[in-house]
Amino acid sequence: MSKIAGQTETVVKASWLPLIVVVLTQIQASFAVNALTVSMQGITTDLNTPATSVGTAITAGTFAMAAFILLGAKVGAKFGSRRVFQIAVVIHGAAMAAVALSATPAMLFIAQAASGAVIALIAPALVVFIAANFHGQQQAKAIGYLAAAIPAAGVLALLIAGTFASTIGWRYSFALIVVLAVINLLLSFKLKPVAPQKDVKIDWVGALVAAASVILLSFGFSGLNTWGVVLATDAAPFNVLGISPAPILIVLGIIGGQFFFSWLRRRKAQGKPQIFDLDVLRTGSEKATTICMAAMLFVGTAANFLIPLYIQIVQGRSSLETSFAIIPYTLSIFIASTVVATLYKRFPPRQIARVGFVVVALGLILLAFTIRNEWEQFFVIVGLITLGLGQGAIVALVFNTLLSAAPKTLAGDVGAWRGLVHNISGSIGIALASVFAVGILSSMVVTGIAGNATLTDDLKSQVDLNSINFVTNDHLKDVLSTTTATPEQVDAAVALNEEARLRALKISLLALASIAVLAIIPAGRMPNYRPGDLPAELSSGRPASEEELEVADHEDDLDATGHHPFPTPSGTNAA
Template sequence: MSTTPGARATPTAGTNASWLPLIVVVLTQIQASFAVNALTVSMAGITTDLDTPATSVGTAITAGTFAMAAFILLGAKIGAKFGTRRVFQIAVVIHGAAMAAVGVSVSPAMLFIAQAASGAVIALIAPALTVFIAANYQGDQQAKSIGYLAAAIPAAGVLALLIAGTFASTIGWRYSFALIVALAVVNLILSFRIKIVPPAPEVEIDWVGAAFAAVAVIALSFGFSGLNAWGLVLATPSAPFEILGISPALILILAGGLLTQAFFAWTRKQKREGKPQLFNLDVLKTGAERATTLCMALMMFVGTAANFLIPLYIQIVQGRSSLATSFSIIPYTLSIFIASTVVARLYKTYSPRQIARVGFVVVAAGLTLLAFTIRMDWHQILVVVGLITLGLGQGAIVALVFNTLLTSAPKELAGDVGAWRGLVHNMSGSVGIAVASVFAVGILGSLITTQLVDNPTIPASLKSEVNLDDINFVSNDHLKDVLDRTSATPEQVDEAVVINTDARVRALRTSLIALAGLALLAIIPAGRMPGEVALDTTNAAQPPGPGRRPGKKQKARSR
């Protein structure tokens, strides 16, 4: 059998189940998300204590992210085979130990290994959280639970800004990770009060499929993350290797795409032959479910890209510190949290396709407002309104698509749904950052080059002293430092600063407008989402009737 028996224990219809499992789910999601945010906020202290560049901390964060994405599909099957609660408890302990290792790290290598280990065990934790929700809640409670799970991620971000930021500037960054260890202990203790989801020893793991999935995800992750540094098509001097001058980023992306196709072809073959599958394709069997996945991917792409561009604007254009940047985006993060928790109230009145369409319009409106109002003054009210608008649309869609996928699939596939959600979130977010970076830098380079052509103030001799092939977002102070090492006169330096200031803002505005356009395009797949949210999941595990997919709920679709 390849089906994941992820949620056999169904609460009695018409009763309200205990909220304890949800508390464990939310606290564990906060534990996992807080850890990554704490690393980012604590970057200055870590680089000083470990005598390492900031890129080392970034590499550690990337290692954890890639490890989680590479093994999350396998994690769902391991949970099903050996028991979701048991695997969850082991993973929580390992994650706590990894965070303790981060807290006492004495070298970049130790930090890297600990963070990679934490990412690998999150691949076990993430599917379990979905299984716990499916096993313990139904109807309105399930919809609300999914909203709270989605809201736990931005909540962890806010807590990291407030707590980790305070610790890093007072008693020390290591105490943030001691706090995560304490939270892991709390989650472990509370988890013993969650009812056991029986293991299914008969579940066999498709190790070939697992290898395809892991290598494909790693290739895609490294490929997209290297786009800016290694080159979009042609290899840059910083590329680790090249083939006929082609960028390794492009080669890895193409290889990852081919391996992804090989994974799905292998999985379909396994299904036809009745053999074990790493991922049950019934999660994506209907057009509505595939459209929901596409909406999830597009929202994570747009949201994460915007979340990259906004700090870029605050830190580079405005010259603010990382901590000041963190506090500036709290309204955006809080709006995601609020929307994720309240969107479930709309499910009885509006269909998923209606909510998703309106949500993407709200996201596009927020991005457009930001594009036309960003100035050197961050505190203007319209910028804050734009951030809040973006967050409200993003939070509503993220919770909606997850709930729609979970209620569309049989309860037995809850682990697969959780793993798929984690994989799509991770990969779409990583791709969003990479593509936004390449696009924004490309626009910036084009604008600067255009303004330098026939510029009477800046002669060709000065241009030859500066590497115009490596244009990037830099502060005006950094630009002045570079020009001080050239023959530039004060007048020429002032002109270069004017060009840089104008080009940065215009490049960011263009990027935000492009993201707004992509959000509007997402209305098309949103129109193919289900006509209603199936709040009644009591029939999810019934034997299939004529024309029914195994375990599939029968529900009316609005036309």
């Protein structure tokens, strides 16, 4: 019950069934990727293929999803989100069956690419289901659970896929996903249909430009470490006058992105359909929210790369042990994603975001100053939990803020934008974290060797110092065993390697903390009011103008009467 202007309005809560379908489907999609990672050893042995082939399959799925997600949103809107969702769930289930039955690496690659392409149809539909079925506080909670489903899928993959891979076989994990797809398909028939927008016309030029730009950016950033940041390495597929293809692809991707947004603005000015509706980003606060989303996903994904790197390389633990070690971090993301909605009535988004980024920075700083060689030490665990709480809260907050600011008809575009930002920011986060950490490591190793009298020039000439990377002590000893290194020199090199890689990781974590601190600036441009439900539409049903929304963002939280200046679509004040 809520009081508005002397009246009492009854708020009827919707059934949680749509949320169950949304969460289970998100788990279906996320579990598939995590299961591939956990099952890597079994797949490589069974299919007689190197681990890089599994990594290629994972990358293929991710790139396919990112490239076609904007198109997926429009296809869902045109033909009906529920119908498209059901078809996509069936195809995804079939793709997972193909993974389970894979006899060759090529079959695995094709199946995973197909699954990524249909997730481009599923992801926007999940957001549409939330917008169509839930409102106000219930909608905020639903978004929190959707965000929490991703780390939950990671934990489930660890427990289930890890157990299957070490007992009955890795293929059963993907057979389980097929069963989950059948369950989601059956449950989806109980959802109320979302009417198709038959007048939607698909901008194929915009779709192709977006896909090409995403693919160029993804391959460019992914190849930085392997192909070379500037000059091409021997691993580069080609070079242009000795220049690595990675920066060339990145530049082309950026140019393509600029052309894409220019194309959208031109189409909008001409009144023609666009593949992505720029009304999702029509105000400064919405653009700032996107920047915050990208910053958090960049930092979070980079941390997800550096933490396992620390455990496996510095400590020499197995992949399964690493997965168990980061459970506190994963669970804290899950918890924060689900409970942050309880803060929405008390604090505006910009305040929650600012505090969230401070918490993330504190978690990273605590990790940077406490990691040693004992992962179980108390302050390292506290740092992980702190990082996870801030990360989970911000990811759920920024998504809910974008969805709340857009009319329901743009829910699919919001979902597509979320998926696009998630994948691009994640790819860039891993790539740049890797390049930065390896660069710091190389600099420290070269400096350390130059100042170490035990490591002679003769020994230096026998080691390739141009390809320094994070390696275990055992691997380094194997490399030195092929040289004339004495036991004293081996011990000195191992000690130098231990110190350099630990300091490189610490500095990398501090760099991520700096990005989190800088993100407080765009967080201050997020909305300064807590809308009750989709405030971009006024009570009259017309969209609020950009000027009205900008004024709302800069107004004090309440006016003199104790109410927000702009009503929500239901006609209630958002106080």
